[in-house]
Amino acid sequence: MVRSRLSFSPDDRVNAFLTTCPEPEYGTGSLEGLTIAIKDNISTKGIRTTAGSRILEGYIPPYDAHVVTLLIAEGAAIAGKTNMDEFGMGTTTENSGYGPTFNPLDKGRVPGGSSGGSAAAIAGGMVRMALGSDTGGSIRCPAAFCGIVGLKPTYGRVSRYGLIAYANSLEQIGPMARTVNETSRLMQVIAGHDPKDSTSVDLPYCHTPDKNIQGRRIGVPEEFFGAGVDPAVAAKVWEAIEELEKKGAEIVTCRMPGMAFALAAYYVTCTSEASSNLARFDGVRYGPAVDTKKSWHDAFQERRGKSFGKEVRRRIMLGTFALSSGYYGKYYAKAQAARQQVKNDFTRLYKDVDVLAGPTMPTIAFRLGEKADPLSMYLSDILTVPANLAGVPAISVPCGTVGGMPVGLQIMGRPFEDEVVIDTAYAYEQAVV
């Protein structure tokens, strides 16, 4: 295979990249010579991968994530690794161990998170496309805040092999780009079965976006316009939905009562899984070495205390507690029951409608430091976590601005109907071009 090199020296004023590859190699294929940024929690052979954490400082994976192998095989040039909330735990990219990323459209605001670096790299014109990962909205939120397109595929559609796990049962790697078309193009490369990921399904994505949505039934859950949603954002999103109606879609309002438990179910599940996933970072194999004069338990406690950020420590403690004997039934098991209710809501609604639509985020991008209170940050995930709990595909597509900042329209589809989600977003995008 012929490999060529290009030069990549982005003017990164927003701290989008943690690592850049100045002369990335590329080959031939559908992504020939395209510079693509990779979120820093996706393993890249020979390229530093920290997941935004100090505890992985200096870690260079000896292997490529499955999606990276696929990108390289299609000729892409890996431009670098993008900043993120540590291990994906955040909605702002302020929780990075390497400093926050700023929103290219307003440097006083956050780019959203946790895939904030990927979104900022695209919005800032540094790369055409990027990979993100979405555990509870981490692709869609920064896509909405930075005015780009981001797809969280159906759970199982894209291999997670090589994605540094935060909450395995919720997260997916997904494409981010300026347009729906490019998002779809990237999706086509990364989707497909991978025997190394037992939760991956054998369903390739071979699709060209189609803007004809005549007769498509679009459900709008009332809960997506409930308390906490900025009326200006809500108005923008309604405008977008009306645009879809003009293109032949049928709009029906509906209810999603499971939403009442969605955030609680999400946070118990993701912190539980995270507490287990992150236990391996004990200072023996990764990051700065522990003080070997200390006893093993003391040494690793010290390393974990020093190298994990505050939000990560908070979530590890929450998850450890939720899984503890005597509390498992009260928290983890209950969260799974609530999760099932959310899934049931989707199943019921999808008998009547083809897709669901609403805002991606309740507000426009926060100002830096605005979400210092963790609970208020968690609450801002309310509209994105249902898709992760149910494993359904969901996309965020820009639908205008409020106060100069972008607003995202979220479209969620039936499981494994990522194509329908893409088409609906495409129909909107084409209508307003």
Added chain:
Amino acid sequence: MSMENMSGGTMAESRSEQSQGHISRSAGSPPPPEADETIIGLEVHCQLDTVTKLFCACSTDYRSDGPNTHTCPVCLGLPGALPAINKKAVEFALRVAKALNCEVLFESVFSRKNYFYPDLDKAFQISQYDKPLAVGGYLVIEGEEGEKRVRITRVHMEEDPGRLVHKGGADRARYSLVDYNRAGIPLIEIVTEPDMRSPKEARRFLNKLRATLEYLSVFDSEKEGSLRVDANISLQPEGWFDREKKSYKGRNRVEVKNISSYKGVEKALTFEITRQRNVIRKGQPIEQATRHFVETQGITTASRSKEEEQDYRYFPEPDLCPLRVSSWVERIDLPELPDARRARFIGQYGCSPNHARTLTGDLKLADFYEKVAAQADPVLSATWVADTLIGELNYRDMGIGSVTPSHMIELVTLVKSKVLTDRNAIEVLRTILDGILQKQPAGTPSQVVARLDLGATDSGIIPAAIADVIREQPQAVADYDSGKKEAFMFLIGQVMKKTKGKADPAELNTMLRKALHGRVQ
């Protein structure tokens, strides 16, 4: 158990006595230690002998290679790596479940067992918890009072952790090294009900289990560290446990961990019985505890209890799908297992029940015997393999694999055709085994016979030897004449010496007696 209890009637009597005892004892006074019954349950971990690891494609054949050479992102637990189940390991586990008469659950689930230890690279072990592969089976063993069923509570699959090497000894290590070659080797854990009543029964259970696993071609007992046992043991007033089942709240049980050999189990349990008896005798309570078996000293030592009381925070492994294999197990055909083979040996070869049990108790031995029996007298072969050969091999610490069936076929044939006396045949066998041990092959039995001149000759030389002995030993002959039986045996010995043991003892006996009596006449 006293001998009286062997018969049904006395058993019933003694039980009713104890029921009365139960009532009075529950009023307060502790039972005397002599009446205690040993209650043993086992948790056995066996490495499944697959070609690759449980969740990755790394080779399991690591023992002769350097540390950390059989590793990959998955078994090193590198960030982002995911497990993918080895179907062969599931098939092996299903074979075990079926052979142990277990019910395979419709759906079983892998769970994460979370704990920090440097040999555990992910800081959790992928195991099975509330939904194991299979439950509710049994294994028939030769108990102290005849055949008994040891019930199997559950069989589940899990991954082996890595291994720590403590430089400078386990107690005062200067530093520890970690080797992840073993990480991810498939294990099955077999948990029994507390159905064993003596260390001997525990050992027999393990032997039977080992034989069964080897018959299933899923386990290699000769691989170092392929079997590890945790034993639960308590001493309870005789009979109480069986009557009251699990509702019985008796003395606490002690878990002995870290037993890694078959002999070790018997040793550890025997030590533990003595230790617990002494505690009870002193009127002290047995504390529920975990103890470690120190193989080199044959003792158990207390573990620091805090370290053992872990909350493993089990939850379903999100990276693996639940297993639905209950219909698969129906399609699995089991090979002939030890009990069936034992019955066949008795029927087909005329083996005695004891010989048949010994021969079928080990797969390689059984295969060896069948090769011998196919070409030599089966009953004679059984005696020679099960009694003589095993004894001689054990004495030299050799395995059955070091001898070839052809040697045994020839030896048994030579004995059968009376070319060799039993005594000289043993001599030939020893010569051959010593030769193998010293790596100086002694040759075939015939060659050994010829070289050492051990072959029985025709009885023609015996009369000459007898005549010589009678002439050379007048005192012994006189003693015989005066009725001393020892003198006859002495004379037999002298003739044997002259004929280099080649004379058939029975024949010699008759001939010497005749010669002595003829002389008197």
